[in-house]
Amino acid sequence: MTSIIELHQIRKSYGMGTPVVTEVLHGIDLSIRDGEFAALTGPSGSGKSTLLNLIGLLEKPTSGQILVGGQDTEGLDDAAVTALRGRAIGFIFQFHHLLPGFTALENVMMPSIIDAGWPTIAAKDVALRLLEQVGLKDAADKRPSQLSGGMQQRVAVARALSLSPRLILADEPTGNLDTHSANDIFELLHSVNQQQQSACLIVTHDPALASRCARQIQIVDGQLVPAPGLS
Numbered sequence: 001m002t003s004i005i006e007l008h009q010i011r012k013s014y015g016m017g018t019p020v021v022t023e024v025l026h027g028i029d030l031s032i033r034d035g036e037f038a039a040l041t042g043p044s045g046s047g048k049s050t051l052l053n054l055i056g057l058l059e060k061p062t063s064g065q066i067l068v069g070g071q072d073t074e075g076l077d078d079a080a081v082t083a084l085r086g087r088a089i090g091f092i093f094q095f096h097h098l099l100p101g102f103t104a105l106e107n108v109m110m111p112s113i114i115d116a117g118w119p120t121i122a123a124k125d126v127a128l129r130l131l132e133q134v135g136l137k138d139a140a141d142k143r144p145s146q147l148s149g150g151m152q153q154r155v156a157v158a159r160a161l162s163l164s165p166r167l168i169l170a171d172e173p174t175g176n177l178d179t180h181s182a183n184d185i186f187e188l189l190h191s192v193n194q195q196q197q198s199a200c201l202i203v204t205h206d207p208a209l210a211s212r213c214a215r216q217i218q219i220v221d222g223q224l225v226p227a228p229g230l231s
Contacts (some may be wrong), residue, residue: 002034002070005031009032011064020129025050025054030217035071035193038201039121041207057081069166086111092157093172098155098156100144103143104140111159120230127162136151167200173186
């Protein structure tokens, strides 16, 4: 099975060029395979968010190599990085970041609109299908303020899938939800992973949720360590 993401000896420092340089990631080696369903865990301040930002091409490493779908990202200009990220990676955030002035349908269509430059009939058809897939077929014309927290997160999942990414990065996707809604979102992500074979990396503080993932990746003090119960 091929890897969608490969990280080789990744280091990330902040404060470069200043008297105080802080290295937060120390030589990370990591690969995420197509179709994998994994959790990224670790205490606060361990480097989870920084690692996720690097995997998602939202930041650049201080040193090391990042490959997305086999393509080396070093040397790519901002436009090329943005295009690669848009094609390969879908994002789901804890606070969903839906656009309040747009309907659920329009929010799901947004990545396609940005990609094509305008709304297309095909993008609308895909968005409607995705809303049906996440159980919100009848909520297409509702604005975020008219939806519950769990429903808003379902819209965010549909939006992340709109360009059929090979990798979904979910940053604490259940952290702001009640137990029932959190379980629904987890089951939805697992279903998407199984049906569409999109790899999924979930950042979570919840050990119970992490234990339900096929793979656990743990980071402590900027280094990967064996996950609990694993050698």
